[in-house]
Amino acid sequence: MKIVPLLALTALVAGCATAPPPAAPRFDHSQTARGQSDRIKYIIVHYTVSDTPRSIKTLTTTDVSAHYLLTDTEQPFFYTLVDESRQSNHAGYSSWKIYNQLNSASIGIEIVNPGFTETPQGRVYAPFKQAQIDQLILLLKDIVKRHNIAPGNILGHNEIAPQRKQDPGPLFPWKQLADAGLIPWPEPSRVAARLPGFQEQLPEVTWFQRKLADHGYAVPQNGELDQATRNVISVFQTKYRPALYDGTPDAETAALLDVLTTPIPALPAAPAAPAAPVTPAPAAPAE
Structure with a gap:
């Protein structure tokens, strides 16, 4: 006769016990917000002013970094130094249109190139290897496609910091990028x-x-x-x-x-062609 009260007491104690905390947060990925955009808005092109070994050392052991480093070897290739999902410190104090401090909104690409030499005749810039430019265009097209980069948002470091930077310099072949459909060019x-x-x-x-x-x-x-x-x-x-x-x-x-x-004005819409005259069908003969 004492079994029933004991079972009732056991049930009461079990009901008052604290549930263990969850081991991880619970998520439902079935909904997506409309108001969002890609963090990456710009691609910034630099030159390193050093050779490949020194460029690697600078970009991996100091606070200066870049997402990609393009070598100057016989067959140039890219070192991936910072994942695109993370910010690299390549732009410094910078500005373009409504954006300031472009590190947070850009991908930085460093190209191994000695930069320039000061001579009695003035500053002499070093040319880029065509093989480097070929590789660069391939990467730019890939990044533009994946991040939906707007035309005009592939820039040189000197464009976003014109008071303190010269790279990628006057010998960088911007026209080749335009010919590849990557940047606008004046007609x-x-x-x-x-x-x-x-x-x-x-x-x-x-x-x-x-x-x-x-x-x-x-x-x-x-x-x-x-x-x-x-x-x-x-x-x-x-x-x-x-x-x-x-x-x-x-x-x-x-x-x-x-x-x-100055945008090219849109052409006026062509006038609509006049409707073809409708010929009424002949009446059916009376039976």
Whole structure:
């Protein structure tokens, strides 16, 4: 007769016992938020100013890093130094359009290249190997596809830091990237059409500063042709007119800049073809 109270007491104690904590958080991956985007917005191209062994040492043992290092060997290849899901410290203090400190929004690619040498005749830059550029284009196409990088968001280090950086320099073949469909390029016919007007009347410095800012550069807006403004003009010329990059706001620079910052107007829609006349069907003969 005492068994029933004992069973009831056992059940009561079991009901009051604390459940053990879960070993791991529980997830349901069946829902996805609409409001999201890829963290990677830009690809930044650098040169190392050293050979491959020293570049590896610098990029693996100091606070400076990059996601990829492209060697200058006979058959160039990439070292993967930082996973794309993680931030590398390659951009430093930087700015482009609405973004500042581009480390967090970019992938950095270092290309082994000695950079430049100071000579009595001036600074002499070292060319890139075509095999390096071939490899680079393959990687850029892959990254652009995977991260949906917008046209115009493949940049040189000097473009995002024009007051302190020169890389990848005037011998980097940006036009090859344009020919590969990776970056926009000023249409020569549009540049030629604008050139006479700018040769006749060169815009004021304020125009150059505004257009450079529209393109993406961090540039003073003070109407003065100061050294900071000249530096930005020089960087622009280095990319789009590497034959002369002295920072002088000349007519050809104005034409290039105007084309790059002025969208091509959309063609008017073709008028709809008139509807074909409808011929009524003949009436059926009466029976």
